[in-house]
Amino acid sequence: MMQASGTHALELVVDGRPRARVGLPAWAVSWLQVAPVAVVLAVLFVAPTVLFLVVSFFDYDRVGMYPAFMLDNYVEVFTTPATLRIYLSSLRFALIVWATTLFLGFSIAQFLVFHVRTARMRMLLFLACAIPFWTSGIIRTIAWIPFLGRNGAFNTMLLDLRIIDTPLEFLLFSDFSVIITYVHLYTLLMIGPIANSLSKIDKALIEAARDAGASRFQTLFWVIIPLARTGIVLGSILVFTQVIGDYFVVKRMSGGQSASIVSALSTEIQAMQFPPASANAVVLVAFVAVLVAGMMRIVDVRKELVS
Amino acid sequence: MDPRYDVELVDVSKRYGATTAVDAISLRIPKASYCCLLGPSGCGKTSTLRMIAGHESISGGDVLIDGRNVTGLPPVKRGTAMMFQSYALFPHLSCVDNVAFSLRMRGVGKAERLRKAREFLDLVQLGAYAERLPAQLSGGQQQRVALARALIIGPQVLLLDEPLSALDPFLRVRVREELKRLQRELGITFIHVTHSQDEAMALADQMVMMEDGHIRQVGTPRDVFERPASSFIARFIGGQNVLTGSAGPIAIRADRCRLEPAGPGGVPASVVAVEYLGTVVRVALKTNSGEEASVMVPDHVYYAAPVEPGSGTRLTWSPDDEHALAA
């Protein structure tokens, strides 16, 4: 990358001739510019994470916690059957939600980028998808309750249309409602990055594929999807981490049948049992880190985003 | 520090990591001359221009402008002004504000700088467009605003980075004329980077041929065209046949060659293609020894004795028109 010279320099003039300038090299200027963000993240993200890593080894009782180096908390986490159960459950939800949002998100992004003709229409439709996002997630979650309930709008509508005779029970407080809510909340996280990736594809490549005889589906599979992988990976990372890190939706929409990893954690936090909560937290962080790192191996996210 | 020259480059180099883009070049550009840096992509001409401007740091050597050593000085202190290939007009400012920008940076008062800016816009015949935004102007108009913006700081040397590349062919010729006229009127040096030899030959007082980070030949366009220093230059300049003579490579102007019916003497060849170019017909040949050549035949001469692709012929020329090449 070419760098402009003489832009951050002070001039030293000796004997009337300019000498090499005393100035900041380019990388030092960058350091100054990223320093605030770096400091904030270091103090408010890195340090607290290290903190609960340390605390996870502490001893505790009903009164408080005591600095120590014990693996007991971790043993507890790994030997409790509930741990495996909720991790598997969260993973299951995450996979189903991921697949659904990927399908929906990709289709809609594709529609917006390739099939909508005017830029104005595209922006309008994109806004239409984005507006609900501006209402608090909590409210949008509980709005599903009157919709899906036994006396809810959906059942009422189906009954009125005589499609069914008795209200559908499975709609609410079940896995179904949890997944529906997740999809409702997080599809936009797929649409955004994928639409961004798709819009960067040179249209000439698609025309060349069609020219070479590829069908629409073949073009999609062999040309468009590979070129959009950055957006797909980014959207997937966002959706996965939101579902696994979820705190509220599962609790509310499953009617207590399922628990999320984080809500189990929050119970411990509220009971002031910080060391075991920390151990749980570290395990979760490790789990998420492995997932995300795995997904980032598919696409070098850094190279694609920081151009 | 020779005050006969506006710009002097002394052993100037530019290295990017392990790559050397410009390799210890030296050049003297006389006062108030139109200098063209010519060469294929990657030859280092743009890097050289940017080093003179101060937008690129110099890895070695010195740059002198009007006798002063400006190596290491920021652009504003060099007495140069640059016209960028993309014009780089500030999209959020009107034309007059664009032109007045440098004055604003120096702290000149609003009334004064707008007055002066309008003067310069009038100089490039765009006074009526003062309040418009760059996006509302055509490419040619944008370029003139960029020119006005560069000239207002009263530079001693104006640096132009491929200024005609973005224009369509017809506009290119007109703008070419204007640039030359402007340079004469202003009496300053223009350093113009291009990869088009037509442009360079039409404009330059001094033509600098570059290849692979080196300067290969410096001279007037006529010098270079009549007496190219190497086969590379002969091929790049165009209109020349580079052939292997008895004592090494030679160059003969394509329009000084003749086509003769098959017979003794000359170079036997076969016709590859015939292209009608209006005033001349270009006949592309392949000699029997496998070299490529072409002959520019005046149209009336050609149509008196046309040839067909695939037929055999003989390439001849007068020995006076032959020029020995160094390599």
Add this chain to the structure above:
Amino acid sequence: MDDRRPFTFYLLAGLMALFLLFLYGPMVIIYVLSFQGPDGGVTFPMVGLSTKWFGDILRPGQMADIPASFGRSLLLAALVSVLTVVLSVAAGLGFRRRFPGAGLLFYVAIASLVMPSLLVGFGISLGFQMLGLEQGLFTSALGAQLTWTLPFGLLTMFAVVARFNRSYEEAATDLGANAWQRLRYVTVPILLPGIIGVGIGAFTLSYDEYARTTLTIGSHNTLPLEIYALIASDSTPVLFAIGTVTTVVSFTLIGLTLAVVLRLQRRRSMRMA
């Protein structure tokens, strides 16, 4: 080029329509139910129509104090927005060059983004408690929200800066601008639409944020937390009234900003040759 739409257009258009219905279905429910009659509950059927619940918002009840928490949300969001803009813009400009540690900082930002929100709040809260500091709106909560908005702001700035043509800055240098002048008269004005985008995005993210804020908020709630408390304790259609009002507020705010940004961009967009 064929002007007829391929069959895939109708397929995808149909899907889009269904999706929009799916998205707005619950929203419409919220809007409708906010006009629930005074004796009605949080589900159907509607027992008459009234604006009682809207009125209830303004009356600080024993369970929740909506106007106060709303004010706090706005103030915090404004602060978070300003900080995010300043920090993200600076960092975005810094990332244009290669510098040692760029990779590390990038991945830390990504990590901050994908970390389960509650854990972030937990870590900060833990830290504050262990240091004996009191948590509060403009200390711990602000910090927690920044860990969420800064990565978004940074990623947005990457996209914005990538589209920025460096010759503008070189031209400014050529014409005599020093570093500050360049920033003030050229770089920032040209990047302004993107910067506004970052600001609005950060505002919205902060305004709706609850998971990172909930453990770090101290004693006075922001609006999302207040809503959460309401849900847990006493579900009434007030919740839906709040939802309607906040949607209208968000809508107006973002609509206004969009209008400003569009106007800016239309004036400046380069004409295609």
